[in-house]
Amino acid sequence: MSIQWYPGHMNKARKQIIELLPQVDLVIEVTDARIPYSSENPLLATLRGDKPCIKVLTKSDLADPTTTQQWLDYFDQEKSTQGIALSTDQPSEMRQLLDLCRKMLPEKDKGLQSIKALIMGIPNVGKSTLINILADKIIAKTGNEPAVTKGQQRIKLDNGIVLFDTPGMLWPKVENPNSGYRLAASGAIKDTAMEYDDVAFYTAKYLLDAYPQRILERFQLDELPSSELELLETIGRQRGCLRGGGHVDLNKVSVVFLNEMRSGTLGPISLETPETMQAEEIEVARIKEEKARKEEERKKHKNRGKRQQ
Numbered sequence: 001m002s003i004q005w006y007p008g009h010m011n012k013a014r015k016q017i018i019e020l021l022p023q024v025d026l027v028i029e030v031t032d033a034r035i036p037y038s039s040e041n042p043l044l045a046t047l048r049g050d051k052p053c054i055k056v057l058t059k060s061d062l063a064d065p066t067t068t069q070q071w072l073d074y075f076d077q078e079k080s081t082q083g084i085a086l087s088t089d090q091p092s093e094m095r096q097l098l099d100l101c102r103k104m105l106p107e108k109d110k111g112l113q114s115i116k117a118l119i120m121g122i123p124n125v126g127k128s129t130l131i132n133i134l135a136d137k138i139i140a141k142t143g144n145e146p147a148v149t150k151g152q153q154r155i156k157l158d159n160g161i162v163l164f165d166t167p168g169m170l171w172p173k174v175e176n177p178n179s180g181y182r183l184a185a186s187g188a189i190k191d192t193a194m195e196y197d198d199v200a201f202y203t204a205k206y207l208l209d210a211y212p213q214r215i216l217e218r219f220q221l222d223e224l225p226s227s228e229l230e231l232l233e234t235i236g237r238q239r240g241c242l243r244g245g246g247h248v249d250l251n252k253v254s255v256v257f258l259n260e261m262r263s264g265t266l267g268p269i270s271l272e273t274p275e276t277m278q279a280e281e282i283e284v285a286r287i288k289e290e291k292a293r294k295e296e297e298r299k300k301h302k303n304r305g306k307r308q309q
Contacts (some may be wrong), residue, residue, distance in 0.1 A: 016166050018047060020118055024164060025105055026052040028097070030121030030130060032186050033063035033085055034270050036071045037277040038179035039122055039188060052080045052104045056097060058126035060085040062262075067270035074274040088126055091133045098134065098159055114160045124188050131155060131165060176284050182271045187262050200254030203261060204228035206271065214267050218260075232257060 021027075027048050032039040036057055044053075055075045060068055068085050075083030082104060086094045101115055102108065108115050121127040135155055153165040174180040181202040184194040205228040207215055212224050215231065219238065225231040235241075236248035239256055243249045260266055 017120065020164050021047060024116040024118040025108065026101060026117050028054045028056060028117050028119040030056045030058055030125050030127040032125045032188065033057035033060040033068050035182045035186055035272055037272055038182040039125055041122060050080055054100055054104060055081060055083040057083060057085040058088065058130060061087040061089060062264045062268060064268050064270040067273055070274055088129045094130060094133045098161055101161055114162060116162045118164045120166055122188055131163060176280055178280055185258060185261065185271060196254040196258065197250050200232060200257050201228045203258065204231050211269060218266055
């Protein structure tokens, strides 16, 4: 899946973060609880070094709670990292993040010293909403369109924590194609950067395998469709997504299907697990090694040809 999503201001945000990191005590990375792996920035791990990091899984009300717990356990096993699952419809729980910041830095907590935290996250994961709740006022602009935050902000909170907010920083290339589909399915990528049909087919296949009972119940089916195409065509006929000759309009039904998944109408759903992520990382590494091997062979063949001339 090809995604065009690295405009100039994203590159600027990367430079800002590199400049800010030496000044902050910890990093708060906001991710989507439905896709904690696909929505985390792979550049962050190399940029932050050993600096403490809190992984915030937002929209946890839309994610499968069992899978979310698996992710929290996974992050807690990583060095200097701790996870917390939050939902924007429960502001009191979101303020637990401030207590966790001080817990991660006990030397600061004892002296009640101020804590400087860099908060970052890809577009449309709920970072701006989280900031507004923590500050108890509208500071960051929110919206359903990705990439709302444009400039860097410095926000002083009542309990001595200073948040450095930056625009949602993306990365140049999504190497794992499955992550690309999940980002698109969750709404983290602008709709203009993807094909609805393509993403809907991927998502439908996953849900048929992972959440068959949800599919049966939501669409009132007696038996599970045998393929993602059959599922989308069934939904299309139910919802009147038809074109000339009574054929199902796949683009129209794809929009309906993805919107229901994103809004939680299909129930709490997670699109990836730690186990899935580990298996896919191995596969991506294998593919990269194979490409590197072929490129090396191509160069050797080219050099031999030059020597023979």
